[in-house]
Structure formats: structure tokens, C-alpha cells
Amino acid sequence: MTAAPVLVPILGDQLSPGLSSLADRSPADTVVLMMEVAEETGYVRHHQAKLVLVLSAMRHFAAELRAAGWTVDYVALDDPGNSGSFTGEVARAVARHGARGVQVTEPGEWRVREAIESWRDSLGVRVRILPDTRFLCPLPDFFAWAAGRRELRMEYFYRDMRRRTGLLMEGDKPVGGRWNFDVENRGAAPADLVPPAPPAFAPDAITREVQALVAARFAGHFGTAERFAWPVTAAAAERALDHFLTERLPLFGRYQDAMLAGQDTMYHALLAPALNLGLLDPLAVCRRAEAEWRAGRVPIEAAEGFIRQIIGWREYIRGMYWLEMPGLAAANHLEATRPLPEFWWTGETPMRCLAECVRTTRDNAYAHHIQRLMVLGNFALLAGLRPQEVADWFLAVYADAYEWVELPNVAGMALHADGGRLASKPYAASGAYIDRMSDYCGSCHYKVKQKTGPEACPFNALYWHFLARNEAKLAGNARLFQPYATWRRMGPDKQADYLASAEAFLATLKPARPGWARAAG
Numbered sequence: 143m144t145a146a147p148v149l150v151p152i153l154g155d156q157l158s159p160g161l162s163s164l165a166d167r168s169p170a171d172t173v174v175l176m177m178e179v180a181e182e183t184g185y186v187r188h189h190q191a192k193l194v195l196v197l198s199a200m201r202h203f204a205a206e207l208r209a210a211g212w213t214v215d216y217v218a219l220d221d222p223g224n225s226g227s228f229t230g231e232v233a234r235a236v237a238r239h240g241a242r243g244v245q246v247t248e249p250g251e252w253r254v255r256e257a258i259e260s261w262r263d264s265l266g267v268r269v270r271i272l273p274d275t276r277f278l279c280p281l282p283d284f285f286a287w288a289a290g291r292r293e294l295r296m297e298y299f300y301r302d303m304r305r306r307t308g309l310l311m312e313g314d315k316p317v318g319g320r321w322n323f324d325v326e327n328r329g330a331a332p333a334d335l336v337p338p339a340p341p342a343f344a345p346d347a348i349t350r351e352v353q354a355l356v357a358a359r360f361a362g363h364f365g366t367a368e369r370f371a372w373p374v375t376a377a378a379a380e381r382a383l384d385h386f387l388t389e390r391l392p393l394f395g396r397y398q399d400a401m402l403a404g405q406d407t408m409y410h411a412l413l414a415p416a417l418n419l420g421l422l423d424p425l426a427v428c429r430r431a432e433a434e435w436r437a438g439r440v441p442i443e444a445a446e447g448f449i450r451q452i453i454g455w456r457e458y459i460r461g462m463y464w465l466e467m468p469g470l471a472a473a474n475h476l477e478a479t480r481p482l483p484e485f486w487w488t489g490e491t492p493m494r495c496l497a498e499c500v501r502t503t504r505d506n507a508y509a510h511h512i513q514r515l516m517v518l519g520n521f522a523l524l525a526g527l528r529p530q531e532v533a534d535w536f537l538a539v540y541a542d543a544y545e546w547v548e549l550p551n552v553a554g555m556a557l558h559a560d561g562g563r564l565a566s567k568p569y570a571a572s573g574a575y576i577d578r579m580s581d582y583c584g585s586c587h588y589k590v591k592q593k594t595g596p597e598a599c600p601f602n603a604l605y606w607h608f609l610a611r612n613e614a615k616l617a618g619n620a621r622l623f624q625p626y627a628t629w630r631r632m633g634p635d636k637q638a639d640y641l642a643s644a645e646a647f648l649a650t651l652k653p654a655r656p657g658w659a660r661a662a663g
């Protein structure tokens with residue numbers, strides 16, 4: 143390398159060879175900087191498997207870049223002199239390489255964006271921040287879509303994304319004559335259904351080294367580093383995609399909302415960790431799903447349902463994050479203040495549905511969408527858990543969790559903490575919903591059909607307690623007209639019975655000790 147190089151920092155969730163910061167660079171005058179730093183491994187106490195995933199995928203990606211001819215300066219967590227932050231490491235690398243400028247793809251998180259903006263003043267060289275073109279909807283386009291709309295509903299955004307990408311379109315019309323086949327996607331699963339085993343990717347030498355590092359350095363974090371089978375390279379993620387398309391996608395739609403005890407993954411894709419790291423390209427993934435439908439191998443409700451999750455929900459969530467930050471992180475429209483219960487970490491609760499969701503989360507750093515939304519999220523909503531504590535938990539425990547995608551899902555979709563910007567009504571449900579969509583209730587300590595009293599399913603009384611205590615804020619919501627009408631028809635005795643039952647249950651909740659999700663102090 144002759145002239146002063148440009149430094150290209152690549153962050154841990156930017157593991158894509160087509161990254162915008164690399165696109166106009168050549169290996170001849172570029173140094174790629176990758177940094178394992180304490181600030182990122184520690185901003186929440188990540189699940190051990192998530193740490194293994196991110197650090198191992200980073201190390202594999204660095205090796206691939208080197209093999210492709212790039213100069214990669216890789217700072218490992220244990221390197222002497224590691225300053226512990228992106229800002230510190232970029233400053234050190236600028237000096238080390240005599241860099242003439244820094245070029246970086248915009249980060250996924252607000253916190254990191256703020257740090258990168260500060261480099262413009264602190265580094266003394268030119269800093270270019272480029273858009274993240276791995277997302278299909280550029281942020282300015284999302285902001286333009288949102289501007290002037292009273293309601294920012296995902297469904298309308300999704301239709302625009304179908305037109306923009308041409309996915310599942312015949313000219314300007316949706317294939318099959320409908321945009322959305324969601325009503326076909328609400329099947330309960332028969333108890334003897336056996337979904338295919340998820341693909342397991344055996345750890346190689348790099349991953350094993352990271353597992354040892356994580357086990358030694360992050361031993362007190364949730365979960366374990368030993369049980370690890372996520373793909374950590376683009377090639378392995380492709381194999382995970384192949385498995386999904388052939389083994390899971392055909393029934394993905396039908397059982398998308400179903401839950402069975404011990405069946406931790408059902409027919410879900412298990413692709414969010416790889417997508418969010420950049421190991422898979424979202425558009426290419428959707429094109430492969432569309433091709434399966436066009437070849438007649440999967441039904442339309444499966445292909446459409448899956449593509450909607452990616453070009454619809456995933457893109458919309460990301461747009462909403464940047465639209466609503468920084469306020470979203472502190473949002474608490476329903477003024478919920480209850481601390482996170484300890485059983486969210488231990489799994490020790492007689493509520494079978496919650497015990498099962500915490501267990502799969504601990505074992506796999508994974509729970510599927512309905513477990514996250516309608517069991518964990520629904521409980522947090524009904525029990526009035528403080529949104530920031532719930533968000534910290536979700537950010538820490540899942541292999542696919544980054545704030546840009548976790549926070550709008552938690553604060554917006556699950557907790558209504560944003561006052562309904564993201565979802566037109568709270569996703570609140572009693573035990574009957576969980577009973578309909580799962581086999582959990584049959585072996586639960588509580589009785590799902592019983593409404594009140596110590597043996598009754600706690601979701602039943604909590605549901606009415608939630609509506610009653612939030613009446614001033616929610617009764618005007620047209621989509622809640624029916625439940626409020628039912629509540630008012632009940633009469634004072636029945637209402638009091640529900641409220642007393644809920645209060646008695648809430649009084650039993652033991653708060654988690656501080657320090658599970660964020661280092662205490």
C-alpha cells in the first residue's frame with residue numbers, strides 16, 4: 143500500500159461483501175477495520191450464544207475478506223491496548239495506518255450513530271457515512287412515505303414494497319388477486335405434529351475458540367455458549383435457507399401462529415440471526431421464496447406470508463425505529479411501572495406457557511414470533527411491566543436482537559408504549575387465545591377456562607385488569623369497542639372479582655434482582 147489509505151470500519155452486523163462502504167473502494171488503498179469491543183459486548187448482558195454468534199461470524203468474515211484480497215486490521219477482545227469502544231479503536235487505527243479518511247456504512251442503532259457522528263469532530267480526517275443499502279427501503283423514502291400520514295400501517299407500506307420489488311406481482315396487481323393471505327395463516331397445530339428438526343451447524347475451530355472465550359469471560363450471562371448451532375458464514379446461512387425453503391416454507395404459513403410445547407421452532411425460518419448480521423440478502427431470500435411458489439412447490443399463503451415478514455414487517459420496523467428515535471427508547475404511553483419478574487430469567491413459574499417460552503429462549507437464544515408477542519409480550523402488557531426493562535430483556539436474550547428491530551417490536555407492537563403509532567390496538571389477549579393456539583394449557587398448573595380465583599389462568603383476570611386500568615387511554619379506540627362494552631355489561635361484582643383476582647396474582651410476582659440485563663451499578 144503506497145498512498146495513505148482510507149479506513150473502512152465494518153461493524154459486527156455489517157458482514158456483507160456488498161456493503162456500501164466497500165462498494166467504491168479497492169484493496170489497494172483501503173484498510174478494513176473490524177473491532178471486538180467491550181462497549182458492544184457489554185451494552186446489555188447478551189445471551190452467551192449471541193456473543194458466540196456475533197464474534198464468530200465477525201472472525202469468519204474477516205478471514206473471507208482477507209482471502210478476497212482486502213487488508214483487514216482485526217482487533218480482538220483480548221488484544222492488549224484494546225480501548226473498548228468503536229470510537230477509541232477507530233482513532234487508534236487512523237493513527238496506526240496514517241489514514242486519510244474514514245468511510246463507514248451507517249450503523250443499525252441510534253447509540254452507535256451518535257458515536258459515529260462525533261468522529262467528524264474528533265478524528266481530524268474526513269468521515270463519510272453511507273446509507274445501508276442492504277435494506278430495501280432507503281430511510282428517506284420511508285420518511286417520505288410516513289410524512290403527512292395520520293396512520294402508519296404496515297399493510298399499506300407493504301403494498302408499496304411489493305410494487306417496488308415486483309415480488310409476487312402480475313404487472314401492477316398482486317398475484318392471486320389479494321395482497322395478504324393472513325387469514326389462511328392462523329391454524330392451530332395438532333398435538334402430534336412433528337416439525338422438521340432445525341439444521342445444526344457444528345462449530346468449527348474458530349467458533350470453538352470463541353465459545354471458550356465467551357464461556358470464560360461472560361460466564362454469568364444468560365444461557366450457555368456450549369449449545370451453539372447457528373450459521374456463522376454466508377455459505378452456512380445459504381444452507382439454512384435451502385433447508386427452510388424445502389422443509390419448512392410449505393407449512394410456514396399454515397402454522398405461523400401455532401405453539402407446541404417442546405417444538406421450539408415449528409415451521410419458522412430461523413433466518414433472522416443471519417439476515418440481521420448481513421450473511422443473507424433479504425431481497426435474494428424473498429426471490430428464492432417466490433421461485434418456490436412459482437414452481438408450484440409451496441402454497442401462496444406460505445410464500446406471501448413469509449415475504450410479507452421480510453419486505454413488509456422487517457423494513458417497516460426499521461423505518462419506524464429511525465422515525466421514532468430517540469423518543470421510542472423512553473416511551474411509556476400506558477405508564478407501566480411494574481419491575482420485570484424474576485421468572486423471566488429463571489423460567490420458574492407455574493404458568494406453563496411462560497415457563498416454556500423462557501426455557502426455549504435460554505436454551506436456543508430463540509423463541510418464535512407468537513411466543514415473543516402473544517405469550518411474553520402479552521404478559522408484559524397485561525401485567526404492566528416497565529417497557530424499558532422489557533426492552534432490555536428482549537435485547538439481551540435473542541440471537542437476532544439489535545435495537546433497531548427489537549425496540550419497535552417491544553415498545554410498539556407488544557407494549558403499546560408508543561401510544562399506537564405502530565399498531566392500531568394493543569395485542570392483548572386472555573388465556574383463551576393461548577389455549578386455542580397452543581397445547582400449553584393442558585398441562586398447566588392453572589385452569590384456562592376458570593376466570594378468577596387462585597386456580598384460574600392469570601391471563602384471564604389480567605386481561606380485564608389491563609382494560610380497566612387503561613380505560614381513559616384506550617376506551618376511545620374503535621377496535622376495543624367490543625371488549626369495553628363487555629366489561630361495562632359485567633356489573634360491579636364481577637368486575638371487582640376480576641380486579642381482585644388480578645391484584646392477588648400481581649402481588650405474587652417477585653422482581654428480578656438488578657444486573658441480569660445490564661451490569662448493576
Ligand code: FAD
Pocket residue numbers: 409410411412413414415417418448451452455456457459509510511512514515519536537540542543544547548549551552555556
Ligand atoms: P420467521 O417467523 O420465520 O419470519 C421470517 C423473517 O421475517 C424473520 O427472520 C425476520 O427477518 C422477519 N420478521 C418477521 N417478523 C418480524 C418483525 N415483527 N420485525 C422484524 N422482522 C420480522 N426480530 C428480530 O430480528 N430481532 C429482534 O430482536 C426481535 N425482537 C422481537 C420482539 C418482540 C416482542 C416481537 C413481538 C418480535 C420480535 N422480532 C424480532 C420479530 C420476530 O419475532 C423475529 O424476527 C422472528 O421470531 C425471528 O425468527 P425467524 O427467523 O424464525 O422468523
Ligand code: DLZ
Pocket residue numbers: 152153154155156176177178179180182183184188192193196197249250251254544
Ligand atoms: C452485538 C455485537 C456484539 C456483542 N459485539 C460486537 C463487537 O464486539 N464488535 C462489533 O463490531 N459489533 C458487535 N456487535 C454488533 C454491534 O452492536 C452492532 O453492529 C451495532 O450495535 C450497530 O447496530
Ligand code: SF4
Pocket residue numbers: 492493494495496572573574576577582583584586587588589590599600601
Ligand atoms: Fe398459560 Fe394460562 Fe394456559 Fe397456563 S392456563 S399455559 S398460564 S394461558
